[in-house]
Amino acid sequence: QVQLQESGPGLVKPSETLSLTCSVPSDSINAYSWTWIRQTAGKGLEWIGRVYGSVLADYNPSLKSRVTMSVDTSESQVSLKLTSVTAADTGMYYCGRDANSWTGYVKYWGQGTLVTVSA
Amino acid sequence: EIVLTQSPDTLSLSPGERAALSCRSSQSVRSSSLAWYQQKPGQGPRLLIFDVSSRATGIPERFSGSGSGTDFTLTINTLEAEDFAVYFCQQYGTSPRTFGGGTKVEIK
Numbered sequence: 001q002v003q004l005q006e007s008g009p010g011l012v013k014p015s016e017t018l019s020l021t022c023s024v025p026s027d028s029i030n031a032y033s034w035t036w037i038r039q040t041a042g043k044g045l046e047w048i049g050r051v052y053g054s055v056l057a058d059y060n061p062s063l064k065s066r067v068t069m070s071v072d073t074s075e076s077q078v079s080l081k082l083t084s085v086t087a088a089d090t091g092m093y094y095c096g097r098d099a100n101s102w103t104g105y106v107k108y109w110g111q112g113t114l115v116t117v118s119a
Numbered sequence: 120e121i122v123l124t125q126s127p128d129t130l131s132l133s134p135g136e137r138a139a140l141s142c143r144s145s146q147s148v149r150s151s152s153l154a155w156y157q158q159k160p161g162q163g164p165r166l167l168i169f170d171v172s173s174r175a176t177g178i179p180e181r182f183s184g185s186g187s188g189t190d191f192t193l194t195i196n197t198l199e200a201e202d203f204a205v206y207f208c209q210q211y212g213t214s215p216r217t218f219g220g221g222t223k224v225e226i227k
Contacts, residue, residue, distance in 0.1 A: 037218075045164075045207055045218035060215040061120075094163050104211030105154040107175070109163035 002028070004110035006095050012117050018082040022095030022110060026076040033098040034078040035106050036069060040091035048093075051078065052101050085117045121146050121210050123219035131227040138195040140222045142208035147188045149212030155184055155193045158221075159204045167206075168193065198224070 008020035024034065033052035039045050049059035051069040059067045068081045078095060092114050096106035122145040132138055142153070151171045156164035166175040168184035171191060181196040195202055203226050208219040 035216075044220050045209075047209075047216040047218065049215075058214055062215070096163075099169065104152070104214075104216045105166065105169045105209060106156075106164075107166055107169075109165065112163050 002097055002108040004095050004097060004108060006093060006110045006113040008093075008113055008115070010114055010116060012085055012089075012115060013119055014086055014117055015084055018080075018085050018089065018115055018117075020080045020093055020095075020113060020115070022078045022080075024076055024078055024095075024097065026073075028097070029071060029073055029076055029078070031101065033101045033104075034069075034071065035096045035098055035104070036078075036080045037094045037096060037106070038089075038091045039094070039112070040088070042088060048080065048082075050098065050104065056101075087117050090115060090117045120215050121148070121213055121217050123208055123210060123217055125206075125208060125219035125222045127222060128220075129223045129225060131225050132198055133227045134198050134200055136198050138193075138198055138202075138224055140193040140195075140206055140224075142186075142191040142193070142219050144189040144191070144210060146213075148191075148210045151187070152210055152212030153184075153186070153191050154209045154211065155182075156207045156209065157202075157204050158207065164207060195224070 005023045035050040036048040066083045092112040094112045095110045097108045099107040126141045155168040158164040172184045
């Protein structure tokens with residue numbers, strides 16, 4: 001079983017930037033693509049995007065103007081930044097490891113981290 | 120984007136019964152790129168089925184997937200206590216990947 005652990009502030013103020021990291025196994029960080037998904041009351045499960053090393057970053061068009069994902073090999077972390085957050089961004093955020101680098105289903109999921117956007 | 124519609128919203132069944140969950144797509148799903156996940160309260164989803172009908176590692180044989188084009192089904196034969204959960208379908212053939220709204224399988 002692959003262990004993934006999301007971390008970051010549980011509370012973010014409106015208009016600020018949400019920053020999350022996902023700790024992943026160091027021996028696989030460059031071998032797979034990594035996906036961020038959120039679960040909100042308004043939209044259910046929503047695919048945010050996925051990243052594969054420095055080769056690929058594919059974002060949901062609905063969030064693309066606000067999202068950046070990156071891979072930090074030295075820290076064995078995958079990160080998510082979402083700018084200009086509003087209450088609609090409140091939800092559970094999951095990172096996941098895809099089955100490989102070219103297919104888009106999530107084989108392993110983290111436990112998720114709850115993010116609340118509120119002043 | 121492709122919209123996935125799951126039905127029913129809730130399925131009330133008894134242990135030992137068979138469950139059939141539907142997932143319909145607004146467009147044909149490319150390359151059989153459809154997956155099913157199970158989610159229990161307080162947990163992240165777990166992959167059950169990928170490529171329409173392939174079981175993920177460690178998933179019991181009572182779970183099976185079928186379908187093509189725009190109509191897909193997850194069947195759970197002989198429901199066991201641990202199967203009562205919420206199930207989601209996902210298409211990953213076209214970006215953005217999208218999920219269905221979920222079907223809750225509850226104990227009758």
